[in-house]
Amino acid sequence: MARSKAKEERQQRLRALLEDDPFMTDEDLASKLHVSVQTIRLDRMELSIPELRERTKHLAETTYAQIRSVSGGEVIGELTDIVLEKSGSSILVTSDEMGFKKTGIVRGHHVFAQGNSLAIALIDAPVALTARAEVKFIKPVFVGDRVFAKAVVQSGSGDRCKVAVESRVGDNVVFVGEFVVVGLEETPHP
Amino acid sequence: MARSKAKEERQQRLRALLEDDPFMTDEDLASKLHVSVQTIRLDRMELSIPELRERTKHLAETTYAQIRSVSGGEVIGELTDIVLEKSGSSILVTSDEMGFKKTGIVRGHHVFAQGNSLAIALIDAPVALTARAEVKFIKPVFVGDRVFAKAVVQSGSGDRCKVAVESRVGDNVVFVGEFVVVGLEETPHP
DNA sequence: CTGTCTTTGTGACCAGGTCCTAAGATGTTG
DNA sequence: CAACATCTTAGGACCTGGTCACAAAGACAG
Numbered sequence: 001m002a003r004s005k006a007k008e009e010r011q012q013r014l015r016a017l018l019e020d021d022p023f024m025t026d027e028d029l030a031s032k033l034h035v036s037v038q039t040i041r042l043d044r045m046e047l048s049i050p051e052l053r054e055r056t057k058h059l060a061e062t063t064y065a066q067i068r069s070v071s072g073g074e075v076i077g078e079l080t081d082i083v084l085e086k087s088g089s090s091i092l093v094t095s096d097e098m099g100f101k102k103t104g105i106v107r108g109h110h111v112f113a114q115g116n117s118l119a120i121a122l123i124d125a126p127v128a129l130t131a132r133a134e135v136k137f138i139k140p141v142f143v144g145d146r147v148f149a150k151a152v153v154q155s156g157s158g159d160r161c162k163v164a165v166e167s168r169v170g171d172n173v174v175f176v177g178e179f180v181v182v183g184l185e186e187t188p189h190p
Numbered sequence: 191m192a193r194s195k196a197k198e199e200r201q202q203r204l205r206a207l208l209e210d211d212p213f214m215t216d217e218d219l220a221s222k223l224h225v226s227v228q229t230i231r232l233d234r235m236e237l238s239i240p241e242l243r244e245r246t247k248h249l250a251e252t253t254y255a256q257i258r259s260v261s262g263g264e265v266i267g268e269l270t271d272i273v274l275e276k277s278g279s280s281i282l283v284t285s286d287e288m289g290f291k292k293t294g295i296v297r298g299h300h301v302f303a304q305g306n307s308l309a310i311a312l313i314d315a316p317v318a319l320t321a322r323a324e325v326k327f328i329k330p331v332f333v334g335d336r337v338f339a340k341a342v343v344q345s346g347s348g349d350r351c352k353v354a355v356e357s358r359v360g361d362n363v364v365f366v367g368e369f370v371v372v373g374l375e376e377t378p379h380p
Numbered sequence: 381c382t383g384t385c386t387t388t389g390t391g392a393c394c395a396g397g398t399c400c401t402a403a404g405a406t407g408t409t410g
Numbered sequence: 411c412a413a414c415a416t417c418t419t420a421g422g423a424c425c426t427g428g429t430c431a432c433a434a435a436g437a438c439a440g
Contacts, residue, residue: 007417023251025396036419041397051397053243053426060250061213076299100317108320109266109306113299127290130298134324197386215427226388231428241428243395 010035011043022055076113077149084124085153085161090114092147099143106141111175115165118151122163125183131160135177145169159183200225201233212245252285266303274314275343275351280304282337289333296331301365305355308341312353315373321350325367335359349373 010033017029026044030037044051050058077092092114099106112135120128141147147167154162160182167175200223207219216234220227234241240248272278282304289296302325310318331337337357344352350372357365 023247027396038419038421039417042418053246053396056250057213057246060246103317105317105319107303107307108323109299109303112302112306112323113297116299116302117297127293127295129295129330130327132324132326133298133302134322136322137320140319217427228388229386232387243427 007043010039011047014040014043015047015049018049018055022059023052025052076110076117077147079118079121082121084122086122087150087152088118088122089148089150090118090121092149094141094143094145094147096143103140104143106143106145108137111137111141111147111167112177114147114149115151115167115175115177116179118149119163119165119179119181122151122153123161123181123183125159125185127184128181129184130179131182132180133177135175137175139169139172139174141169141174147174149175154178197233200229201237204230204233205237205239208239208245212249213242215242266300266307269308269311272311274312276312277340277342278308278312279338279340280308280311282339284331284333284335284337286333293330294333296333296335298327301327301331301337301357302367304337304339305341305357305365305367306369308339309353309355309369309371312341312343313351313371313373315349315375317374318371319374320369321372322370323367325365327365329359329362329364331359331364337364339365344368 013033014029017024017032024032026037026040029040033040043049049055077090079088079090082088092110094106094110098110112133115135116130116133120130147169149165149167151163151165154164160180163179163181165175165177165179166173203223204219207214207222214222216227216230219230223230239245266280266282268282269278269280282300284296284300288300302323305325306320306323310320337359339355339357341353341355344354350370353369353371355365355367355369356363
């Protein structure tokens with residue numbers, strides 16, 4: 001372990017470089033770090049960083065699932081039961097990406113999103129949109145927690161419903177909200 | 191254009207296959223469709239579907255931006271200016287994945303998320319969490335719209351701030367919200 | 381039967397790697 | 411100083427999942 005200081009530093013830099021741009025080839029990295037391509041490969045080995053294609057593939061795969069479940073799916077979380085215009089519930093398994101790195105606390109909007117999409121799912125209309133919401137984040141949710149949301153339609157007058165949502169982690173209520181959701185027959189356009 | 195019926199059908203199937211699994215190689219596709227690899231390549235050409243690596247790269251790139259802006263980044267949208275404990279603004283460029291497929295209307299929680307994270311960014315504390323929020327979705331936001339959010343701290347008593355957010359698309363106010371954000375010195379733990 | 385479309389095969393090439401071997405460079409230490 | 415260890419660099423063979431170009435076989439309508 002003689003002059004491995006330079007090496008360690010370089011490997012740190014390599015890590016950092018890939019952190020904010022995982023799409024760099026070994027060649028790119030080599031020229032940035034002023035070493036040969038082979039050195040980069042060795043460094044990657046030591047740090048067990050996979051090659052570009054694996055990285056991008058992994059990225060694409062995980063975020064593809066994400067984008068379907070967190071951002072793209074029609075419902076955030078998994079619906080466990082639902083009675084249209086009445087009540088429903090869903091479970092959201094929180095993952096790393098949903099939280100603040102520093103604290104492991106899940107960003108509020110994920111919990112909100114679960115409640116919001118659950119509320120919308122309850123509406124029996126071609127298109128449903130949220131008009132208003134009043135929410136309280138009672139306790140922080142931590143990455144890894146399973147959030148159980150339960151929604152009940154309060155006053156369901158067809159095209160304008162008030163939906164109450166309560167989310168729990170275990171026995172603790174972490175979130176309560178009231179969503180006013182409107183159902184539409186036709187799509188409005190820009 | 192004689193017996194191109196089979197071809198057209200195959201190309202439709204190819205499209206469909208890639209739709210729900212963009213990670214298939216030409217070889218995979220060839221065996222699934224019972225044609226040669228070359229045929230698959232020709233079909234991809236005709237349909238101008240890029241090769242696997244380009245597909246995954248594209249997927250990864252777009253969703254990478256997403257995971258930074260929708261789910262992973264510390265701030266949803268891009269901060270344009272900020273004065274701690276005072277005011278700030280951000281721009282969110284909405285994309286396909288953020289909206290309902292059917293209507294092209296952006297899910298409320300994305301707009302909420304932008305406001306929420308902007309509100310949190312304004313707080314000058316090691317950790318900030320949303321305690322309460324009262325929001326109104328005034329007009330639907332459509333996929334492709336650029337949402338400008340502006341946040342102003344109303345009553346900033348250090349560890350508990352009220353932040354008002356107003357989001358616009360062009361001249362139209364699409365969202366207003368009031369967030370109560372608390373700043374913490376230490377991280378709470380589960 | 382001939383011309384056209386479609387399909388398949390072949391060979392050369394490329395990027396961005398892997399793995400392995402080997403030779404220099406730059407130490408540290410007996 | 412010589413001997414040894416650790417890094418670094420280089421080179422060649424190989425892999426995957428493609429590209430491009432070109433040839434040839436099969437199907438089928440006119």
